[in-house]
Amino acid sequence: MVNEFEEVLSVCIDRIVMGDSVEDCLLRYPDHARELEPLLRTAIAARQAGAVKARPEFKAVSGYHVRAAFRERTAKHVSSKRGAFQWLPRWAVATAVVLVVLVVGATGTVAAASDALPGNVLYPVKLAGERVQMAVTFSDEGKAKLYIEFADRRAAELVNLAATDAPERIEETAARLTSNLAALEALAAAGRGPADETKAAELEQELARHAARSLDALDKAQTETQETAKEAVDQARDKMLQGYNSALEAMQKRGR
């Protein structure tokens, strides 16, 4: 049976996690203050001791592996569920898919999707196109360039979304941006990318230019941000800055 003090202690710990001080809690519950204070100080000590951060390079590399495994697993799952087309040879299915893509492309759907923003019906087509592009790019240099390009697209989408009342879409787009930059960082941290030093330096400069331009554009767009989306845009900017910095740092280390 939980007594009143245990309830109060629990509430205070939650409040401290959210930013209240021990003193705030003691003022709120003066009758329990004497018993509460030493336990809250111990809770803070436990929290501080537990506040360990992962190495950024591990986080990036691990994320890259987990994402790659998830995509591979999903692809296998889909291919094992070919269902109605199972009787067809693989080459015939591949040819049919290419034809469908060409036909759809010819009608302008794929082209139109390139300007789609998150929330738009064509946006999944845009992302699917990017996945196909990445899947058929085999060189590390090509992949690095694509990650930079896709990150730039996500940044442009964020700039467009900044003036909308769609905090959830802003968060999702910021997560996609982080993911592209983390993949780039992981590639660089693993010593992969352009084999040529000059090309590597050019790529690094290109990323730095994109980062500066995107941050500047988002800062300008923030003046039109609605109150409901303000927090999401602020967090997106932090993620953008952190993502670009980490990727640049990894590329610089690789170049040394």
Next chain:
Amino acid sequence: MVQRARRGDPEAFECLYEASFDKIYRYISFKVRQQQDAEDLTQQVFMKAMESIGSFRWRGVSFSAWLFRIAHNQIVDFYRRNSRRNTVPLEDNLAIHDSGPYSDPEAMAERNWQIEELSQACLQLTPAQREVISLRFAGELSVAETAQTVGKSQGAVKVMQHEALRKLRQIMLPVTEEMDGQRV
């Protein structure tokens, strides 16, 4: 987001990964205290989650609680496989880095010492109390999520939390007194 990840949406799984990574890493580090092991186990947890997410059902257990159960089981397996590691002196087993390669060595030594003190003190708690402390303070789970993870009622978690903090206070009195001056 969880439903989308269950259906195989990689973007949704990425979002869940981003949202959970730091908490899972902290929780594991708190329990295994060796950087390489913490990193290996963290990656295993997400690989396991990726393999099993299709079978995840809400049934009163949140995604966080489900993920922390996976982490808990991975740690149990880890200690079972490496039972001799338990006999390694704690001071030789500490190598957790705080903020990457540029952190202040003195601050890192201080942090490692705090973790050491707390780890020693936690050994005197019951396994259930230790789990509650790890989940609440390293994993930053709410009482409700902690209760789901350990399979107890919220009331039982609050009682264990109180008892555990009271014991830790007695054991760590000099440490917390020193930290009282620092404030959060």
